[in-house]
Amino acid sequence: MDTDSAAAPAHLGALAGVAAVTLGAGLGELTALAITPSSSPVASIGGALIDAAPAWAKDAAISLFGTNDKAALLTGIAIALFAVACAAGWLELRRPPWGRVAALALGAVGVAAALTRAQASPIWAVPSVVAGVAAALILGALARRARGTARAVSPATPVAGADPDGRGADRRTFLLWSGVATVAGAIALVGGGIVRASSQAASAVRAAVRLPQPVATVAVPAAAELGIPGLAPYVTPNESFYRIDTALVVPQIDPADWRLRIHGLVAHEVTLTWDELLALPLEESVTTLACVSNDVGGDLISNAVWLGYPIRALLARAEPAADADMVLSTSIDGFTASTPLDVLTDDRAAILAVGMNGEPLPAEHGFPVRMVVPGLYGYVSATKWVVDLEVTRFADATAYWTDRGWSPRGPVKLESRIDVPRAGTAVDAGDAVIAGVAWQQHVGVAGVEVQVDDGEWQAATLASAVSGDTWVQWSLPWRATSGIHTLRCRAISATGETQTSTVTGVVPDGATGWHEVRVQVA
Ligand SMILES: Nc1nc2c(c(=O)[nH]1)N[C@H]1C(S)=C(S)[C@@H](COP(=O)(O)O)O[C@H]1N2
Ligand SMILES: [Mo]
Numbered sequence: 001m002d003t004d005s006a007a008a009p010a011h012l013g014a015l016a017g018v019a020a021v022t023l024g025a026g027l028g029e030l031t032a033l034a035i036t037p038s039s040s041p042v043a044s045i046g047g048a049l050i051d052a053a054p055a056w057a058k059d060a061a062i063s064l065f066g067t068n069d070k071a072a073l074l075t076g077i078a079i080a081l082f083a084v085a086c087a088a089g090w091l092e093l094r095r096p097p098w099g100r101v102a103a104l105a106l107g108a109v110g111v112a113a114a115l116t117r118a119q120a121s122p123i124w125a126v127p128s129v130v131a132g133v134a135a136a137l138i139l140g141a142l143a144r145r146a147r148g149t150a151r152a153v154s155p156a157t158p159v160a161g162a163d164p165d166g167r168g169a170d171r172r173t174f175l176l177w178s179g180v181a182t183v184a185g186a187i188a189l190v191g192g193g194i195v196r197a198s199s200q201a202a203s204a205v206r207a208a209v210r211l212p213q214p215v216a217t218v219a220v221p222a223a224a225e226l227g228i229p230g231l232a233p234y235v236t237p238n239e240s241f242y243r244i245d246t247a248l249v250v251p252q253i254d255p256a257d258w259r260l261r262i263h264g265l266v267a268h269e270v271t272l273t274w275d276e277l278l279a280l281p282l283e284e285s286v287t288t289l290a291c292v293s294n295d296v297g298g299d300l301i302s303n304a305v306w307l308g309y310p311i312r313a314l315l316a317r318a319e320p321a322a323d324a325d326m327v328l329s330t331s332i333d334g335f336t337a338s339t340p341l342d343v344l345t346d347d348r349a350a351i352l353a354v355g356m357n358g359e360p361l362p363a364e365h366g367f368p369v370r371m372v373v374p375g376l377y378g379y380v381s382a383t384k385w386v387v388d389l390e391v392t393r394f395a396d397a398t399a400y401w402t403d404r405g406w407s408p409r410g411p412v413k414l415e416s417r418i419d420v421p422r423a424g425t426a427v428d429a430g431d432a433v434i435a436g437v438a439w440q441q442h443v444g445v446a447g448v449e450v451q452v453d454d455g456e457w458q459a460a461t462l463a464s465a466v467s468g469d470t471w472v473q474w475s476l477p478w479r480a481t482s483g484i485h486t487l488r489c490r491a492i493s494a495t496g497e498t499q500t501s502t503v504t505g506v507v508p509d510g511a512t513g514w515h516e517v518r519v520q521v522a
Helices: 010-035 041-052 055-094 098-115 122-153 164-201 204-208 274-279 311-318 341-345
Strands: 259-264 270-273 283-290 301-310 326-331 336-340 351-356 370-372 386-392 415-420 430-439 445-452 472-480 483-493 515-521
Touching (some): 010 041, 270 274, 274 351, 311 341, 430 445, 430 483
Antiparallel strands (some): 259 270, 301 351, 326 386, 483 515
């Protein structure tokens, strides 16, 4: 064992480790940008963690962080990497070459994660190899400097010929190089992430897409929009449409390469290209998507005008076998959803969507093609970046979330939400309005009732809606008196069912209960 190195302070080792791992990861990130964004070591490890995480951890992440669950995961990875980097640096200082071995092992973890991603090809290993090797080399070099520094400053092990100025210079050089490596690595990591995100947002292929005119259009009635400030708009702008998926890096698909394969229990396999899809008679439909993880009162629900082609017609070409009862859809990144065959073949607007509110699908909402199915939660129906439909049976196959404890079928439950006034806000006494949205897609909402404190349930006025496939806005005038008030709402479905007061959590097939808001009236 090198006794000199024992004199080097541990924090110098930690600094060397953080510098080496940050720069290594940054170089890996830049390499990934040159190959394909999803091969990024950090993104691959994050993606593998998402898929491997126990169901309770994912459920907790979505309910705690909602659509910020990915930022939370990346923060967690950064903290874990920081700890491992400190440890590796310390090891390299005290037990060389084990710190370098740890850096290489970290790279190997990246390689394993990258190669097991659904879209991976062997070249996906390269960014993690670059990251691991670079981190090991940088760590070796910095740790040598740190040991030199320690020897120089340690009175117990004077270095022959070392003058006080030289000792200070050694230390300064070490700190300078560590600092430069850390900052350069951080810039590469953050910059790489920004370049990746912005290149996706401003994707040239997407910008070049010209969607065909629909053969059937839908007019959204003006009376669907009550225009009450604070109330969710009837049609959600794409920028504020909720987003939930397992894709840490949004999959990039060039429409020219997109293929949909329909196979399984069918008489004829069908393959569809992008040009073939766009040449079909496309129809507009308005469908509200909801996430099964949406808590009572939550905002994981949005509404859009979609452009697409009925899946029913494509299945008719394939001719499903009589004993088939499910379609397992798969995205390019390996997510799967199990959708009942009868839902895809009845007369509802279950579509392969290419357009969202007059634009090609945004990258994060499934560009170029996703499924939209009225009446089912997204996890069993709304596969984004869809590339494969397997006609099968519930008895024979399970989907991504089913394997994690969620129900194989997920019809949307009857729910309603108060948007105005918002909980905790101050309301002026006098004439006020209570307003919100209510939904049970493909069943439809016939009424909404509101209760103030423990008073009578009062019927709210419903706005118009395109169909029962969307949510509907509602409002009720309220003479607000000063004090603290509790407002509650409940929906009545088009089939006469009253929304249950029974409180259930989101697992395994969606939350129930009445939304309740407490407000202070001044
Ligand atoms: N490829 C893919 N598609 C997916 C998911 C996913 O993780 N991956 N999540 C599903 C879930 S759980 C929901 S709620 C909807 C959300 O669609 P949005 O992000 O466009 O709102 O997408 C569905 N489609
Ligand atoms: Mo979801």
